[in-house]
Amino acid sequence: MVVLLxxxxxxxxxxxxxxxAPDQPIGFTHxxxxxxxxxxxxxxxxxxxxxxTASVPAVQQCMFCHAVVxxxxxLTQQEIAKVRDAFQNQLPIDWVRVHRVPDHVRFIxxxxxxxxxxxxxxxxxxxxxxxxxxxxASTIKVGQVRQLRMGDCVACHRANNAPTDCTTCHK
Amino acid sequence: MELTxxxxxxISGSSAAGAVLFAGCTPPEHEWKLESPVLLPExxxxxxxxxxxxxxxxxEAGCGIITRxxxxxxxxxxxxxxxxxxxxxxxxxxxxGLQALYHPDRLRTPLRRTGPRGxxxxxxxxxxxxxxxxxxxxxxxxxQGSAGAVALVTGPLRGLEAHLVTRFARAYGATSLAYAxxxxxxxxxxxxxxxxxxxYPVFDxxxxxxxxxxxANFLEPWISQVHYNRAYGExxxxxxxxxxxxxxxxxxxxxxxxxxxxxxxVTPGTEGVLALSIAYVLIDRRLASPTVAQAMTGGAGVxxxxxxxxxxxxxxxxxxxxxxxxxxxxxxxxxxxxxLGGLGPAGHTNGLFxxxxxxxxxxxxESVGRPGGVLLNPAPPTPELAARAPASPFLEWQRFAxxxxxxxxxxxxxxxxxDANPLYGLPPAVQFGEGLKNVPVIISxxxxxxxxxxxxxxxxxxxxYLESWGESIPDPGPGFQAVGFQQPVVKPYFSTRSFTDVLLxxxxxxxxxxxxxxxxxxxxxxxxxxAQRLFxxxxxxxxxxxxxxxxxxxxxxxxxxxxxxTAPRVDLRLPVLARQSQPPxxxxxDKDYPFYLHxxxxxxxxxxxxxxxxxxxxxxxxxxxxxxxxxxxxNPRTAAALGLRENDVVVxxxxxxxxxxxxxxxxxxxPGVVAMPTGQGHTYLGRxxxxxxxxxLSILAPMATAEGGALAWGATRVRISKTGRQYPxxxxEGSVPAVQPEDYTIxPVTDLRTR
Numbered sequence: 001m002v003v004l005l006x007x008x009x010x011x012x013x014x015x016x017x018x019x020x021a022p023d024q025p026i027g028f029t030h031x032x033x034x035x036x037x038x039x040x041x042x043x044x045x046x047x048x049x050x051x052x053t054a055s056v057p058a059v060q061q062c063m064f065c066h067a068v069v070x071x072x073x074x075l076t077q078q079e080i081a082k083v084r085d086a087f088q089n090q091l092p093i094d095w096v097r098v099h100r101v102p103d104h105v106r107f108i109x110x111x112x113x114x115x116x117x118x119x120x121x122x123x124x125x126x127x128x129x130x131x132x133x134x135x136x137a138s139t140i141k142v143g144q145v146r147q148l149r150m151g152d153c154v155a156c157h158r159a160n161n162a163p164t165d166c167t168t169c170h171k
Numbered sequence: 172m173e174l175t176x177x178x179x180x181x182i183s184g185s186s187a188a189g190a191v192l193f194a195g196c197t198p199p200e201h202e203w204k205l206e207s208p209v210l211l212p213e214x215x216x217x218x219x220x221x222x223x224x225x226x227x228x229x230x231e232a233g234c235g236i237i238t239r240x241x242x243x244x245x246x247x248x249x250x251x252x253x254x255x256x257x258x259x260x261x262x263x264x265x266x267x268g269l270q271a272l273y274h275p276d277r278l279r280t281p282l283r284r285t286g287p288r289g290x291x292x293x294x295x296x297x298x299x300x301x302x303x304x305x306x307x308x309x310x311x312x313x314x315q316g317s318a319g320a321v322a323l324v325t326g327p328l329r330g331l332e333a334h335l336v337t338r339f340a341r342a343y344g345a346t347s348l349a350y351a352x353x354x355x356x357x358x359x360x361x362x363x364x365x366x367x368x369x370x371y372p373v374f375d376x377x378x379x380x381x382x383x384x385x386x387a388n389f390l391e392p393w394i395s396q397v398h399y400n401r402a403y404g405e406x407x408x409x410x411x412x413x414x415x416x417x418x419x420x421x422x423x424x425x426x427x428x429x430x431x432x433x434x435x436x437v438t439p440g441t442e443g444v445l446a447l448s449i450a451y452v453l454i455d456r457r458l459a460s461p462t463v464a465q466a467m468t469g470g471a472g473v474x475x476x477x478x479x480x481x482x483x484x485x486x487x488x489x490x491x492x493x494x495x496x497x498x499x500x501x502x503x504x505x506x507x508x509x510x511l512g513g514l515g516p517a518g519h520t521n522g523l524f525x526x527x528x529x530x531x532x533x534x535x536x537e538s539v540g541r542p543g544g545v546l547l548n549p550a551p552p553t554p555e556l557a558a559r560a561p562a563s564p565f566l567e568w569q570r571f572a573x574x575x576x577x578x579x580x581x582x583x584x585x586x587x588x589x590d591a592n593p594l595y596g597l598p599p600a601v602q603f604g605e606g607l608k609n610v611p612v613i614i615s616x617x618x619x620x621x622x623x624x625x626x627x628x629x630x631x632x633x634x635x636y637l638e639s640w641g642e643s644i645p646d647p648g649p650g651f652q653a654v655g656f657q658q659p660v661v662k663p664y665f666s667t668r669s670f671t672d673v674l675l676x677x678x679x680x681x682x683x684x685x686x687x688x689x690x691x692x693x694x695x696x697x698x699x700x701x702a703q704r705l706f707x708x709x710x711x712x713x714x715x716x717x718x719x720x721x722x723x724x725x726x727x728x729x730x731x732x733x734x735x736x737t738a739p740r741v742d743l744r745l746p747v748l749a750r751q752s753q754p755p756x757x758x759x760x761d762k763d764y765p766f767y768l769h770x771x772x773x774x775x776x777x778x779x780x781x782x783x784x785x786x787x788x789x790x791x792x793x794x795x796x797x798x799x800x801x802x803x804x805x806n807p808r809t810a811a812a813l814g815l816r817e818n819d820v821v822v823x824x825x826x827x828x829x830x831x832x833x834x835x836x837x838x839x840x841x842p843g844v845v846a847m848p849t850g851q852g853h854t855y856l857g858r859x860x861x862x863x864x865x866x867x868l869s870i871l872a873p874m875a876t877a878e879g880g881a882l883a884w885g886a887t888r889v890r891i892s893k894t895g896r897q898y899p900x901x902x903x904e905g906s907v908p909a910v911q912p913e914d915y916t917i918x919p920v921t922d923l924r925t926r
């Protein structure tokens with residue numbers, strides 16, 4: 001038994017990585033897009049108002065602007081070139097996932113988006129999304145800012161008078 | 172050492188073995204990848220949609236529409252919820268407006284004829300060239316002092332457009348006429364006589380308790396289908412104590428009659444007698460107010476109407492006397508009662524007599540000026556919006572055709588046609604086509620190559636209503652002042668220009684009085700001036716501190732309305748009921764031509780102007796379910812006597828002409844009547860309309876109502892003969908065999924004529 005314990009010590013199950021902001025294949029900044037350019041979150045994450053996932057935009061959508069916008073500094077030019085190359089070569093971009101809830105959870109972005117809109121009339125989309133995702137609009141690299149564990153979910157559901165039946169979230 | 176479950180989980184949770192053990196609980200590596208696909212999924216919009224408010228011009232009513240526009244392309248038309256006429260609803264014809272925009276056979280550029288007339292040989296020219304030619308020809312006429320030899324033919328116009336056209340015609344000295352195939356001039360004359368208004372009054376169907384309709388097909392294309400359909404919904408199912416009761420009087424069971432509680436088949440052209448007989452019963456049984464009755468009989472009392480005793484009327488109309496009494500009693504009991512008359516009674520030589528007798532019943536029932544009856548509409552808010560160029564009655568057209576043919580009293584050297592197709596709609600007996608041959612120059616402003624445009628020498632194609640500016644006072648009005656504003660929701664798809672803009676350009680080039688009368692550069696300028704006047708009224712639905720924000724809101728909401736601005740209360744003079752009946756005249760004797768030809772407006776194609784739109788062609792007729800074709804309806808018993816079967820190709824022959832079409836057996840038409848829908852039988856108007864079906868207007872006799880001179884399209888008698896050929900009618904009905912359930916036998920309906 002002792003041997004077993006010693007041999008296995010120190011290992012950790014990989015869980016949701018609170019605070020971690022992983023490196024991404026392209027140096028995309030929400031700061032530029034969401035704050036400087038004031039592009040609405042739902043313009044790129046277009047499924048957020050419609051379905052379960054918020055969805056990352058297709059490369060084609062990046063090309064709406066980047067077919068023309070090539071960047072002003074060497075760094076941005078280099079990063080934007082990656083997007084343009086990907087589109088030219090018909091290659092998808094593999095981003096690193098930041099948020100992931102366990103498999104037994106059914107999370108629907110649309111319900112949260114609609115619910116928060118109804119409870120906070122006139123709220124900006126950025127502030128609405130910030131409820132769970134933090135101030136993404138002013139970050140350069142996105143990381144997870146909320147636990148997004150069950151206690152966290154239930155506390156928020158209670159506070160907002162949302163249903164707390166097991167089957168609301170659990171599959 | 173005892174290992175509890177809790178300890179086991181603790182240990183394994185923090186050990187390497189645990190990592191192996193719980194590997195299944197961790198998302199696999201690839202799930203931490205989030206892939207941006209290269210292309211957008213097909214079901215995702217690649218851009219944002221915009222909805223622009225405008226006005227529908229598919230018929231003359233002028234419903235408000237909102238159009239969904241994505242990347243500069245109009246995608247869908249729906250009703251504008253803010254518009255008082257249709258309140259968010261729209262009909263099939265309105266929705267099909269999109270197909271006019273994208274029609275493959277639209278005229279795309281100005282054209283000049285190169286071959287012989289009518290052969291369709293045209294040369295593409297530029298707008299400058301086309302306008303130069305138009306202006307120089309008009310200037311030539313002016314220089315020769317024969318400006319009066321220029322004629323301008325349009326569709327029925329209202330508001331600013333009518334204002335512009337009449338001003339142009341006056342300034343230049345041209346003759347101006349308006350054309351509509353199923354003209355409502357008899358109805359408008361009757362309404363003017365009784366209610367003193369040029370516009371339609373409000374028929375308050377929604378709040379009526381009982382409606383007696385004489386061929387007023389208000390659930391079909393009649394005045395404003397959408398407006399009346401919506402009201403009909405409230406009439407039947409609104410929040411009220413009693414469900415509204417509808418009685419439809421007409422020779423053929425139309426869609427409206429099929430929705431009615433009672434259908435009263437009547438001999439064509441005798442509707443006025445029936446109305447007066449009902450008046451007789453109302454007065455005789457003291458069901459109407461004695462003072463009103465006294466006034467409306469000119470003091471003579473019921474004796475004045477002696478000719479219309481139910482027994483007498485029954486003989487003429489074919490409606491049993493007991494039924495006339497029952498209808499009169501129900502009318503008096505279930506107030507507010509509304510009495511309407513439509514195309515059927517209007518389309519006879521005694522049309523005005525019929526309609527005045529019918530609408531006068533509203534006075535006798537004291538329904539005028541009351542909710543649920545007939546209410547008056549106020550005048551439009553500004554004088555230029557009150558301008559009207561209504562359809563010229565048939566008689567005027569007959570005279571015009573004669574003028575073309577005989578060049579007397581003076582010839583027509585230039586004929587300009589916009590939004591009118593008299594060559595299709597006028598009965599050939601008028602010989603309008605012959606007359607056109609004498610016109611040296613025909614200029615068309617049509618969006619499509621219709622029958623009249625095909626004769627044109629110069630074509631300056633109009634933009635569709637989705638590409639141009641405009642405005643429309645809804646007619647029938649909603650009972651208060653309202654103006655709908657039409658804006659281009661998309662840029663012109665082809666090299667077309669709106670007729671009104673061309674007219675203003677021409678006026679500018681002509682200079683002189685034309686320029687003075689029409690000082691605007693574009694129609695939008697004229698429209699903004701009208702909007703300025705509305706802005707200065709400072710009342711109604713839009714009140715803004717400055718004009719620009721007023722204008723923006725005006726376009727955003729699709730119009731302006733002031734629900735407080737209702738018609739001023741006027742005490743209308745009570746009409747005196749006719750003492751003598753006017754029997755209808757018919758073309759053809761009943762011996763040679765045994766059937767009355769009842770022409771009705773097609774639900775989809777209306778008077779034929781929708782025939783080029785496939786969506787409307789494929790809209791099944793509500794009663795027969797036939798599409799893409801025309802047909803003639805006949806009672807099965809009559810058909811059996813003639814040895815005719817359904818799908819037989821038959822010849823329908825009148826003294827004025829003949830046509831071939833398919834026979835449809837319709838039990839709900841009296842034996843002496845055959846019926847045909849309008850709309851088909853085009854020789855031009857694009858690939859979906861051409862060489863399809865037959866046009867009943869082409870065999871009509873050139874007969875007009877005794878007063879007013881409107882076309883009496885019900886005054887033609889026909890005979891039917893066999894060709895021996897068959898052609899299956901394209902219809903939905905009967906495509907699935909009906910199965911008689913064993914437990915329920917179909918209950919036979921008693922013969923309606925004996926009730």
